[in-house]
Every structure is written in structure tokens, then in C-alpha cells.
Ligand SMILES: [Zn+2]
């Protein structure tokens with residue numbers, strides 16, 4: 630074991646502060662990584678403040694962070710796919726049971742024994758729970774370490790490990806969206822990745838937003854059209870015309886208004902997580918045989934596919950880079966959606 634510098638929160642109302650945490654020495658199948666950038670996901674904030682206590686209560690201290698990019702510093706004796714110096718990523722998971730039906734289908738995110746990157750009991754016993762990426766280093770099983778293309782700007786790569794795969798996976802699962810009409814609801818951390826990825830797959834992308842001020846940005850990110858969802862005229866005009874809609878909104882909202890936008894056999898997939906149950910009108914689904922579904926990150930194989938796709942198409946997240954000392958301020962801004970479109974922590978700031 631060794632100690633690593635990190636930022637942790639001691640309780641639901643405590644700020645994140647500098648600390649030292651134990652990390653295990655690399656076992657034969659482990660990769661040790663020096664973290665260069667870590668994105669700030671909205672889940673980090675929910676976990677730090679214990680806002681998801683009914684589903685996954687937070688164990689304190691918590692070290693959040695699951696959008697990790699860095700360089701390999703050491704590998705275990707049995708590791709064959711990585712060597713020191715390689716550029717790598719770690720996303721939302723660091724282990725699973727490797728044997729259940731989901732794992733066999735490369736859907737480790739649905740493994741009943743999935744080990745998430747933070748706040749999951751630590752099988753190695755290094756600490757009570759796993760500690761995430763707000764740290765100078767991390768040690769993970771090589772099966773959960775991703776290769777990062779060398780051509781991408783690293784600060785913007787970090788959010789691909791959660792926001793990127795969360796939007797990539799449902800687009801891929803829907804099928805070939807080239808030439809299809811695709812709606813993206815909400816233009817935040819997830820939505821802006823959805824726009825970039827759907828466009829790169831050749832879809833005709835329409836962004837739905839409640840903020841007219843986001844129009845120019847949506848077009849710059851790749852949308853062909855922007856619909857202000859509070860404006861009845863364009864909502865009428867687009868009704869019944871979408872093949873696929875990706876709903877990225879985590880706040881309470883009327884999903885029936887968007888189900889009306891779908892064509893016959895159209896599908897809407899939720900990737901945001903509103904705290905309260907949403908009302909669904911059966912009629913909105915019956916007329917047009919429409920489907921409503923959900924999606925959660927993606928498996929490791931698909932995450933690698935997403936990174937390779939982003940490398941080939943030069944896609945990264947739009948980020949605001951911050952030193953770790955500004956993380957609490959960033960959380961406050963995140964609660965007001967005051968970021969374009971993701972914070973990425975420059976982990977060099979932790980070394981000083
Ligand atoms: Zn996340």
C-alpha cells in the first residue's frame with residue numbers, strides 16, 4: 630500500500646478538502662495510473678451530498694470522480710495490454726464478477742457485483758469503500774482500464790468516460806441513425822455530448838431546450854435546428870417526426886411533450902435521472918406504437934469503442950479546466966448549471 634494525495638468530503642454538508650488516501654500496491658492484474666485530469670459529473674455532487682441515500686447511501690469519507698484520464702506508471706506482472714507511459718482512462722466501474730450473464734454479454738454496468746469507481750465496498754480491503762479520481766493516482770484491474778487515443782486534448786477526454794459513454798451507448802443500441810431525425814432534450818454535460826456524437830454518426834440533430842440563449846451553442850456543437858420547447862409553434866411543426874429522442878434532463882419535466890414528437894415506432898431513451906417519478910401518458914405511447922426506454926453508461930468493450938470513435942472523429946467534451954482547489958466553487962456552479970459543459974480538474978494542481 631501507499632498513500633496518495635486526494636480530495637475527500639467528510640460528510641453530506643462538508644466541503645471537499647485535501648487529504649491522503651491509501652491505494653493498494655499493484656497486484657499481478659493491476660495497472661497503476663497517474664491521474665492527469667478528472668471530470669466532475671453531476672453524480673459526484675449527488676454522492677458527496679448523499680442525495681441518493683435511498684438507492685446508494687454514501688460512506689464517508691468519499692473521494693468522488695469517475696471520469697479519469699492519466700498515464701500508466703506501473704503494471705502488475707501478468708498485465709499484457711498496458712505498459713508504463715500508456716495513455717489510459719478509467720470510467721464508472723473498476724471491477725465486476727466477470728461471470729454473470731451481464732458480464733458475459735459485455736454489460737458489466739448491470740452486473741449485480743459491479744464495483745463502481747467510488748463508494749462501493751473495496752474488495753481488496755485497502756479502504757472501506759473504493760476511492761475515485763479526485764486523486765493523484767488510482768490502481769485498477771486491467772480489464773477496466775481503457776486505451777485513450779493519443780490525438781485528443783486530454784482535459785476534454787476525461788468526461789467521455791461517463792458523459793460520453795452514457796450518450797454513445799443508447800445511440801448505438803438504437804441502430805444506424807445515419808440520415809435519421811434525432812432529438813436531444815437538454816443541452817448540459819450529457820446533451821452536448823449527445824449532439825456531437827449523433828451528428829458524427831450522420832443523424833439530423835434537433836436540440837430541444839428551454840433556454841433560447843443556448844441556440845447559438847447548440848448549432849456550433851452540431852445541431853441542425855434548435856427548438857425552444859416552451860414555444861408551441863415549432864413543437865407543433867415537429868410533432869410525430871422523430872425517429873429517436875435522447876432525453877438528458879435530470880430535472881422534473883413533461884416527457885409526454887417529447888413522446889408526441891416521435892414518429893410511428895419511434896423511441897425515446899432517458900439518460901437523465903430525475904429524483905421523482907415521471908408521469909407517462911399511455912396515449913402518448915399507444916398512438917404510434919412508441920417506445921420509452923432507459924440507458925446506463927455502457928460496458929467496457931463499448932466504452933473502448935466509444936473512445937476509438939472519438940479519436941477517429943476528433944470528439945472531446947467542451948470543458949472548463951479548474952485546479953482542484955476550486956472544486957467546491959465548481960459544485961456550487963454545477964447546481965446552477967453554470968458550466969459549458971463540463972468541469973475538468975487539472976490534477977497537476979494537487980501536487981503543489
Ligand atoms: Zn458520471
Ligand SMILES: [Zn+2]
Pocket residue numbers: 725726727728729730731732733737739740741742743
Ligand atoms: Zn457480472
